[in-house]
Amino acid sequence: MGDLTEPFQFEFFVRGMVAATLVGVLCGAVGVYVVLRSLAYIGHGLAHSIFGGAVVSFVSGISFYIGATLWGVFTVLLINAAARRRQIGGDAAIGIITTCAFALGVALISRHGQFTRDFDAALFGEILGITSGDLAVIGGVLALAAAVVFAFWKQLLFTTFDSDVAGTYGVPVPWVEALFSLVLAATVIASLQVLGATLIAAALVIPPVTARLLTDSFTRMFTMAAVLGGASGLVGVYVSWFVDVSSGATVVLLQGALFVVALAWAVARSRWPGTGSGERLAAIEGATLD
Amino acid sequence: MVELAPSAPGHRPPPHPDGEPLVQLRSLSTGYERTPVLRDVDFTLRRGEFAGVVGPSGSGKTTLLRAIAGQTRRFAGSVETHPRPGERALRLGYVPQVEAINWNFPLTVGQAVLLGRWREMGWRPWPRRHDRELLANILERLGIGHLADRQIRALSGGQQQRTFLARALIGDPDLLLLDEPTSGVDIKTRHEIMHLLGELNRAGTTILMSTHDLNAVATHLPRLVCVGEGELVADGAPEDVLTPEVLRRTYGADMLVLRRGDAIYVVEHLDDAMTGEGDSEETPVPTTPVGG
Ligand SMILES: Nc1ncnc2c1ncn2[C@@H]1O[C@H](COP(=O)(O)OP(=O)(O)OP(=O)(O)O)[C@@H](O)[C@H]1O
Ligand SMILES: [Mg+2]
Numbered sequence: 001m002g003d004l005t006e007p008f009q010f011e012f013f014v015r016g017m018v019a020a021t022l023v024g025v026l027c028g029a030v031g032v033y034v035v036l037r038s039l040a041y042i043g044h045g046l047a048h049s050i051f052g053g054a055v056v057s058f059v060s061g062i063s064f065y066i067g068a069t070l071w072g073v074f075t076v077l078l079i080n081a082a083a084r085r086r087q088i089g090g091d092a093a094i095g096i097i098t099t100c101a102f103a104l105g106v107a108l109i110s111r112h113g114q115f116t117r118d119f120d121a122a123l124f125g126e127i128l129g130i131t132s133g134d135l136a137v138i139g140g141v142l143a144l145a146a147a148v149v150f151a152f153w154k155q156l157l158f159t160t161f162d163s164d165v166a167g168t169y170g171v172p173v174p175w176v177e178a179l180f181s182l183v184l185a186a187t188v189i190a191s192l193q194v195l196g197a198t199l200i201a202a203a204l205v206i207p208p209v210t211a212r213l214l215t216d217s218f219t220r221m222f223t224m225a226a227v228l229g230g231a232s233g234l235v236g237v238y239v240s241w242f243v244d245v246s247s248g249a250t251v252v253l254l255q256g257a258l259f260v261v262a263l264a265w266a267v268a269r270s271r272w273p274g275t276g277s278g279e280r281l282a283a284i285e286g287a288t289l290d
Numbered sequence: 291m292v293e294l295a296p297s298a299p300g301h302r303p304p305p306h307p308d309g310e311p312l313v314q315l316r317s318l319s320t321g322y323e324r325t326p327v328l329r330d331v332d333f334t335l336r337r338g339e340f341a342g343v344v345g346p347s348g349s350g351k352t353t354l355l356r357a358i359a360g361q362t363r364r365f366a367g368s369v370e371t372h373p374r375p376g377e378r379a380l381r382l383g384y385v386p387q388v389e390a391i392n393w394n395f396p397l398t399v400g401q402a403v404l405l406g407r408w409r410e411m412g413w414r415p416w417p418r419r420h421d422r423e424l425l426a427n428i429l430e431r432l433g434i435g436h437l438a439d440r441q442i443r444a445l446s447g448g449q450q451q452r453t454f455l456a457r458a459l460i461g462d463p464d465l466l467l468l469d470e471p472t473s474g475v476d477i478k479t480r481h482e483i484m485h486l487l488g489e490l491n492r493a494g495t496t497i498l499m500s501t502h503d504l505n506a507v508a509t510h511l512p513r514l515v516c517v518g519e520g521e522l523v524a525d526g527a528p529e530d531v532l533t534p535e536v537l538r539r540t541y542g543a544d545m546l547v548l549r550r551g552d553a554i555y556v557v558e559h560l561d562d563a564m565t566g567e568g569d570s571e572e573t574p575v576p577t578t579p580v581g582g
Contacts, residue, residue, distance in 0.1 A: 161405070169382065217397075218397055221396045
């Protein structure tokens with residue numbers, strides 16, 4: 001039995017596990033709004049764009065968080081402006097901005113070969129390299145997101161459900177959207193070390209979609225997505241120690257497995273009419289899975 | 291402006307009750323982003339009115355309702371509202387077109403309705419006892435009390451309309467704006483919804499609704515506004531407004547208007563063979579008046 005508790009004697013492991021759990025909760029909860037507004041591609045794009053910003057700040061000697069934050073805020077404002085123009089071009093503009101930023105990051109990496117290890121972390125996540133400073137940032141962003149969600153629960157829900165009508169009921173929609181974009185950017189920045197740019201979108205999308213399969217209530221979907229995200233973070237990192245697979249990938253694969261189980265359950269249940277599972281299956285078809 | 295047909299003696303309330311103005315649009319041009327959809331609109335709605343908006347698809351009915359709610363881009367003119375004393379904005383109860391609602395959203399009837407009270411609920415994410423009582427009351431009043439925990443897709447068309455009517459009513463609105471509240475429901479449900487709206491109006495609620503249903507809905511309202519190609523073509527009592535001339539300018543198609551006593555019937559699909567113009571006093575009228 002000693003084997004099973006072996007990783008806990010290493011402080012860096014415990015730190016990584018706590019970080020992955022918090023990031024799982026954070027991405028699961030924030031992802032609910034991302035999925036319900038069909039903005040998965042924005043989460044994906046934002047992660048790639050912020051990766052570029054991170055590399056630029058690293059190469060130019062600025063702190064990762066300061067560089068990533070400045071770049072993240074800039075990208076979010078740009079994406080918001082692009083998305084508000086509903087004509088053709090909005091999606092394309094976002095795609096161009098984010099992929100160019102990503103390409104810039106990759107270009108800089110290839111010129112500065114010696115940093116490859118750190119950039120590996122930013123691309124695929126490196127949970128065991130989490131410092132207590134990183135942990136503090138993750139905790140801070142989680143607290144920020146929790147405060148925003150608590151204080152603006154109704155405004156966020158109304159805007160997510162129907163932003164056009166929310167305005168007619170006096171919800172300050174542009175402010176709510178801007179605030180949420182900032183929370184999303186902060187979430188991506190805080191998650192970069194843990195999951196890597198390539199896996200963040202998955203952590204934003206899979207737990208909420210899984211939760212949607214299990215319930216028709218917004219409140220329960222939110223709670224379940226946070227719990228599923230946190231649990232897969234915790235268990236994923238623990239398992240990754242033994243199977244010697246990248247921790248970020250293990251977390252996301254675990255989320256994928258949970259999704260498949262929920263899907264199987266929903267499909268089985270949909271054969272019994274009146275359970276609502278058929279509708280839920282139809283509902284998630286709208287969500288984009290990367 | 292509007293060609294006035296001799297008005298039939300009726301028992302409808304007058305089109306302009308002498309309440310004070312609630313909303314005034316003056317020479318308003320409004321729309322989205324670059325293009326105005328409605329041009330040079332002058333329109334006043336008074337407290338206690340019950341008015342309908344008709345016009346073809348894409349003419350700007352929804353845009354008119356959204357303009358009153360201050361949710362469109364203003365290019366020229368003004369929107370003036372008169373909130374109740376001590377309040378900064380008009381309280382609106384907006385019921386969107388069913389096509390505009392995301393029915394897949396994980397929202398129960400109760401959660402959807404409580405959104406209409408988001409401001410009054412204060413800082414808490416969850417409803418207090420008073421909110422829950424109000425919710426139960428309003429659902430009961432609309433006959434959907436047993437459906438509070440149903441997801442919004444798992445409802446009939448009539449129940450869906452009532453859900454969003456409940457969301458509009460729970461905020462104690464000065465003005466109800468309804469976008470095609472009778473589309474996609476059967477005759478009986480339509481009758482029930484119109485009856486309900488009539489009751490609300492008699493109890494003092496000001497209502498503006500759009501509709502595609504000229505005969506079953508529009509002709510029974512006290513006041514009608516016709517929107518055609520981005521302009522208000524006519525505004526007044528149905529018996530004054532519903533003339534072949536106005537309908538042609540609104541819909542761009544020839545229609546026949548049949549009258550008998552107080553009843554008006556618009557023949558919407560006119561065969562080529564039928565070229566009769568205007569009022570025909572002799573023709574039997576196949577219509578059942580609703581409410582009013
Ligand atoms: N969000 C929008 N952005 C840009 N143009 C819009 C938007 N919504 C509507 N329009 C345009 O404004 C015009 C009027 O639309 P509106 O929705 O007001 O018509 P409507 O009379 O309500 O039609 P329907 O009967 O089909 O509901 C249409 O030409 C439409 O294409
Ligand atoms: Mg419309």
